[in-house]
Amino acid sequence: MTTETPKHALLAAAMCFACAAAHGRSADMQIPSTIVATIDVQQTAPPVSKYEFGMVIEHTRTLIYRSLWSEMLDDRKFFFPISSREPDVPAPQQGGPIRNMQLRKWRPVGPDDVVVVDKDQPFVGDQSPRIELDSSTPHGIRQSGLVLVKGKKYTGRIYLRGTPAGKVSISLIWGEGENDRQTVSFTAVTKDYKKFPFNFTSQADASAASLEIVGTGIGNFHIGAVSLMPTDNVGGFRPDTIALLRQLHSGMWRLPGGNFASDWNWYDSVGDIDKRPPMFDYAWNAMQTNDVGMDEFMTLCKLIDTEPYITVNAGFGDTHSAAEEVEYMNGSVNSRLGLCGHTMAILSPTT
């Protein structure tokens, strides 16, 4: 099979020879007493390759989701148990590395036993929370520790199913007072999962705001997945950090890492973002929602104006998956996965 000129191989080989030469330098080598160097200012060298400077990005614990991705909720696909007994995590240390930040937890609103992580017909992943309703006391779940900016708009979506005799609402809560919240109610919850969009505008600055999903009535309701982002996100990414990264003028970005790549199943990172199963990454011991997947990486590179450079999983991965990954990214519309890839690229918000 004919391949391109192996430029990089030649470079690497040249480097090896240089090392060998350095090691092999003997004591009797003649060192000139004077070294003369001439600089010809008329002579212009070829421009430096843009690939001389690049970056690597990896799903290292919370790194991508805290620094680049706009999602404000943690565990938005309910990977972890929901209980008041689950230990609280300490607040992230000031200036601590972003990748080591801990995830916020969902807590029951009402007694612990009203929230059951139901493994029967989950919306995504292995389980979806089921909330047992009471006719007068609101039952549900809450996530605290969100940061809000006064006047800023927030956009979200939630997947719900439930018994017809239940009313479900979602509230963004920025203070202790009765009016320090905004609530959106959903009346058309049915026995099948349905997506409900919602919008909020925070009326205050807050560093420990909450998102609360509760219902009242008879029977129960399930929450499939929920998302909350600042409305000014760019294709799901943070405009502020993207602007900073553009200033680096990187020639290429290697992704997805990294040790993470060795147990990442790329198939789970494409398609409907809310239906991608969350995974547990054993390289960094962290849950990953798979929200930032192959197509989001491509969006990121377009936004930063850099060239992607994909690492395939040669750890736990296999040759077939790697070949199909190439097909998904590079295949023509006549190939099965190529068609998927093209479709997803068209659906991608920044294309």
Added chain:
Amino acid sequence: MKFWDIGNEPYGSWQLGRTDLKYYVLKHNEFASAMRKVDPSITLLASGAMPDEMTVTGQARTLHMPDPQAQFGSAADFTGGLLAHSWGSFDGLTEHWYARAGKRFDYEHAKSLPPDAPNEECVTFTSRFGEPVEKAYIDAVQQGYLPESKLDTALIRLFTARMKLGMFDPPDMVPYTKIDEKELDSAEHRALARKLANESMVLLKNDGTLPLKPGIKKIAVIGPLGDETRVLLGNYAGNPTHSVTVLDGLKAEFPNATITFVPGTQFRRNDGNQVLDSMLTTPDGKPGVKAEYSESMEAGRAPELTCRCLQAGSSRISISVAAIYLQRLQEKKPPACVGRDS
């Protein structure tokens, strides 16, 4: 998508699905073939590792003790292995280097450490707190804390010794390079080393206890370093062929005495003596300690046990108690036991 890389740091013990080089090159070739079949135009990169990078990460040190520098073509040399066995199955090689500000791998120092010593111990600081190491001395002189003459005295002694050792001369001129290896560690040398050690010892204080009387019956050795040898060496010490702990020395000198050793603290050791409940009081006044167990799975940490008692304040102890682990595993929690923190 033009650029594709097969695998990540496949040489690393931290890499999930790691195989040794012999199998990794087969794996690489299989991947390359399958990927090029889909798109022959891709630029394929192989994940190599230069020996010096591996030296920094400790891979080669583990594989090649006592020589921590990986040899070309050895099992630790993934770059060499890929060049030899995967040529044609890549268009380029990637190499990972981890430059660490203010630190560098100290080859000479690493040689003197056991193969399982943490990499962090093989590192020499080239700067401290973001400043060059020498800045502290310059500041001390300029601010009047250190007379320049004292610094001169120290430097003159240091460089005189180094010059006498021939460290600035061509090896041919240095008599020490001609010493036969058989002479090393000879009885004569040992006697001289012992004389040197005796004469360089400085006794700072003696209330009459020393020297211990020959008929002494009971000796208590107290302190966590009493049975350790590493603390007997300085920062730039060589690798001794024989060393004696304080405890062993006393045992040899006083074979008829009862010698008891108590570390006293858990410094540098995982064992310890039980502390009586009556010695400890919880913050709310009860006997004993108050313990809290927490598991922060997302951060990839080991479970942590926080113990509080009135006397000792609060101390965090990382534990790897199998019982707790088993209990958590029975609750089907993902085990926090794989991974690399860097």
